[in-house]
Amino acid sequence: MTTDPAPPILGTLESALYADDLAAAEDFYGGVLGLKRIQRQEGRHVFFASGASMLLIFVPAATRVAAAAAIRVPVHGASGPGHYCFSVEPEALDRWRTYLPGKGIEIEAEITWPNGARSIYVRDPAGNSVEFAEPGLWAR
Amino acid sequence: MTTDPAPPILGTLESALYADDLAAAEDFYGGVLGLKRIQRQEGRHVFFASGASMLLIFVPAATRVAAAAAIRVPVHGASGPGHYCFSVEPEALDRWRTYLPGKGIEIEAEITWPNGARSIYVRDPAGNSVEFAEPGLWAR
Numbered sequence: 001m002t003t004d005p006a007p008p009i010l011g012t013l014e015s016a017l018y019a020d021d022l023a024a025a026e027d028f029y030g031g032v033l034g035l036k037r038i039q040r041q042e043g044r045h046v047f048f049a050s051g052a053s054m055l056l057i058f059v060p061a062a063t064r065v066a067a068a069a070a071i072r073v074p075v076h077g078a079s080g081p082g083h084y085c086f087s088v089e090p091e092a093l094d095r096w097r098t099y100l101p102g103k104g105i106e107i108e109a110e111i112t113w114p115n116g117a118r119s120i121y122v123r124d125p126a127g128n129s130v131e132f133a134e135p136g137l138w139a140r
Numbered sequence: 141m142t143t144d145p146a147p148p149i150l151g152t153l154e155s156a157l158y159a160d161d162l163a164a165a166e167d168f169y170g171g172v173l174g175l176k177r178i179q180r181q182e183g184r185h186v187f188f189a190s191g192a193s194m195l196l197i198f199v200p201a202a203t204r205v206a207a208a209a210a211i212r213v214p215v216h217g218a219s220g221p222g223h224y225c226f227s228v229e230p231e232a233l234d235r236w237r238t239y240l241p242g243k244g245i246e247i248e249a250e251i252t253w254p255n256g257a258r259s260i261y262v263r264d265p266a267g268n269s270v271e272f273a274e275p276g277l278w279a280r
Contacts, residue, residue: 006174016223088148088150095147111213
């Protein structure tokens, strides 16, 4: 065991959610939320840019088995609703609060946290809990 | 249905992984990886800073039920191995490649992607696939 301090980390490069229906996920994240699609592999995944990092949507049945490709990515794949949160400016949060219902997306919850930051929550088509929050929620 | 463009998104504020054993998760993310712990709720979650965003580790059995607290966060909770990726500079990736085995963490895979960016993969104590990648992987 070494006693060196851990090397530096810049931050989050990829977050993952799971969905069985990639077309529905793409309609939601790309169509409704307006994220830029960066990569799609039919039946396996669709990847979006979320600011400087990436939001990866995987079909768990496809990522639980090792690829036959030359590049073998370690397997993973979760079931049940996950969670992800977008950072949005306060003014943009107000716009999301009206924009999402206008697209037929129900706002499941609105929370004002003890430090004054606000969040709204919706469900993606796969049932994942997707939050939009002011970055001041985790100001530090 | 509105035809307005989607409001802006700054990026990722929170990514989530699940673990039944919070103490083991804290030893790994806080102890071995050196992330700063921001919040802990015994039996439910431990939250870490990952650069400007947050990595949230939840006990799924605890987040699948609505809290009795005044602030009721929507339920979620996945089972099975998830995925998360840290952004690390190339020089830091080389250090992680030796640091992690020095802490008894096996490197499950090393990949050099078609664009030249490199990734290494380990497992957290709960079995989640945790990647360390150069940010050039998703340069755009």
